[in-house]
Amino acid sequence: MKREHIPDQSKAPIYEALQTFRQMRVVPFDVPGHKRGRGNPELTRFLGEQCVSIDVNSMKPLDNLCHPISVIRQAEELAADAFGAAHAFLMVGGTTSSVQTMVLATCKRGDKIIMPRNVHRSVINALVLCGAIPVYVNPEVDHRLGISLGMKREQVAKAIRENPDAVAVLVNNPTYYGICSDLRSIVKMAHDAGMYCLADEAHGTHFYFGENMPVSAMAAGADMAAVSMHKSGGSLTQSSLLLTGPNIQEGHVRKIINLTQTTSGSYLLMSSLDISRRNLALRGKEVFRHVVSMAEYAREEINAIGGYYAFGRELVNGDSIFDFDPTKLSVHTRDIGLAGIEVYDLLRDEYDIQIEFGDIGNILAYLSIGDRYQELERLVSALAEIRRRYQTDGSGLMNQEYIDPEVVTSPQEAFYADKRSVPLEDSVGKVCSEFVMCYPPGIPILAPGERITAEILDYIRYAKAKGCSMTGTEDPEIERINILAEEVR
Structure with missing residues (x-):
């Protein structure tokens, strides 16, 4: 223009x-x-x-x-x-x-x-x-x-x-x-x-x-x-x-x-x-230079605790991880025996610290222009105390965040098709007609038009049991799920 x-x-x-x-x-x-x-x-x-x-x-x-x-x-x-x-x-x-x-x-x-x-x-x-x-x-x-x-x-x-x-x-x-x-x-x-x-x-x-x-x-x-x-x-x-x-x-x-x-x-x-x-x-360079500095400080301090892994640019491999956002404070928690969502809940309920989200194995503390070092120090101290108080054997934790779906029909066709509600356990092999997701981050575990598998159901049950906020389904309890009324092959 x-x-x-x-x-x-x-x-x-x-x-x-x-x-x-x-x-x-x-x-x-x-x-x-x-x-x-x-x-x-x-x-x-x-x-x-x-x-x-x-x-x-x-x-x-x-x-x-x-x-x-x-x-x-x-x-x-x-x-x-x-x-x-x-x-x-x-x-x-x-x-x-x-x-x-x-x-x-x-x-x-x-x-x-x-x-x-x-x-x-x-x-x-x-x-x-x-x-x-x-x-x-x-x-x-x-x-x-x-x-x-x-x-x-x-x-x-x-x-x-x-x-x-x-x-x-x-x-x-x-x-x-x-x-x-x-x-x-x-x-x-x-x-x-x-x-x-x-x-x-x-x-x-x-x-x-x-x-x-x-x-x-x-x-x-x-x-x-x-x-x-x-x-x-x-x-x-x-x-x-x-x-x-x-x-x-x-x-x-x-x-x-x-x-x-x-x-x-x-x-x-x-x-x-x-x-x-x-x-x-006018001030973006200066502002985000400070944000990156805080994130690097926090990664170093969290990794020094032991048991946690605050990952960063060391993951870069030039292809599937071509680059890494240095402001992201993503922390892996499974090695202390806790799912990310469990650490998320403990931070909020026990320490009055609200982070962005926790999933099956990680938490994300979102850093940006309004953060200060003193709050980061409080977060680091809380994570250290959580490890000391709650660390356990993590051998039974699920470790897979992503499940490769089979797309059977388009999201539009599945969303608007005739559907019926069935108990979760009866849905294996059927085609989903609604979303199932943890929010945040809002990435669907299942989307309309995808085939439901036993592995996906195990993931949903596990996420529910760990306290993930599940959304997308008509049934608020996610005990039932909508499937296509007619079989699609």
């Missing part, structure tokens, strides 16, 4: 417009109905007058997210410049909305899309909506850690050779645990085959601003990237960015966004994106 002037990253157009609007003392005969908080004093006391007074509706001075022409447009142009994209879209439906827009903008019913199986549920939900067919590149597994890795170059090349009619390749950059694939090579392979390359960068905002980070999607030449500004970028929860490269038509993407995104875009979320982009553009 051509720009007639050099963007001034010290500007925050939406924030500045809201400040001006606040001083105008406009009488509101529009929505929202709380009328700048006057109609809901309890809410105003809770959130503060500063906040509710700018919870306003679209109007000429403040632009319109569905068709931006002034301050929102300017904020998007500044974001595009900061992230090195041809265009950036402010998203108020979370990165789920950004991911689904990427898929819906490039795929239609019957199209194939190449992707790793360890994608977030939002990707498979997008396939339910558009009817595209997943071609899974099943990632290698680190059996010691029990985590899925990145996509190997040869795996992607093989998938492209065997599916020349696929329209896109989707890559996690990085995974929840900080693992990165060789994104530049994958982008080149996709483009050489006439396919788009899409990147789920929900956990990679800092790649655009930090030093010595893994390559960002836009720098690698990807066509679209979904970026969770609210995760490591400091904006409010549910605010996100969708970045596009020069080969993507802006108007088409806007039409796709407007299919599902609200027509009442939150100015709290949009202004938080605007302010956070400015902060990162």
Whole structure:
């Protein structure tokens, strides 16, 4: 996108417009109905007058997210410049909305899309909506850690050779645990085959601003990237960015966004994106240098405890682990005889420490711009005490995080097909018609259209017994599961 002037990253157009609007003392005969908080004093006391007074509706001075022409447009142009994209879209439906827009903008019913199986549920939900067919590149597994890795170059090349009619390749950059694939090579392979390359960068905002980070999607030449500004970028929860490269038509993407995104875009979320982009553009290098330093300190201290393994760049092998996100504080816990979810629960219940998630064998403490050394020291001390108090024999712990699924039918066909509910134990060999997942991280154990196996059921029961938060099924207790009413072979 051509720009007639050099963007001034010290500007925050939406924030500045809201400040001006606040001083105008406009009488509101529009929505929202709380009328700048006057109609809901309890809410105003809770959130503060500063906040509710700018919870306003679209109007000429403040632009319109569905068709931006002034301050929102300017904020998007500044974001595009900061992230090195041809265009950036402010998203108020979370990165789920950004991911689904990427898929819906490039795929239609019957199209194939190449992707790793360890994608977030939002990707498979997008396939339910558009009817595209997943071609899974099943990632290698680190059996010691029990985590899925990145996509190997040869795996992607093989998938492209065997599916020349696929329209896109989707890559996690990085995974929840900080693992990165060789994104530049994958982008080149996709483009050489006439396919788009899409990147789920929900956990990679800092790649655009930090030093010595893994390559960002836009720098690698990807066509679209979904970026969770609210995760490591400091904006409010549910605010996100969708970045596009020069080969993507802006108007088409806007039409796709407007299919599902609200027509009442939150100015709290949009202004938080605007302010956070400015902060990162002006101070991002310094901020993330500090975050990396904290993460390296924490890894060293946790590994000195014994029994834990806080893993990092020593895992890099140049292919399935092409690079590693140095801000990720991922810790393997099985060697002290505890599942990650058990350590997660102990940290919260016994030590008032809330980490991002725990799974079968690992925990993740999410470090970003708001963390300080004193809280890290508290975390390290708590982990040392947990080892001392609760360490046990871990020989009976399950060690596999990833189960290779058999895809029988498309997610859309399975989701909308006639279905019946059966007890878990009666579902072996049947085709699942709903999701089963631990959240976080939200990577499906089962997705619609996949065959249920005894191994998968063992994993589900084990995860439940260890206290994982299981979601996705109609039955909240996950004692029953929906399967296709008619057998599919």
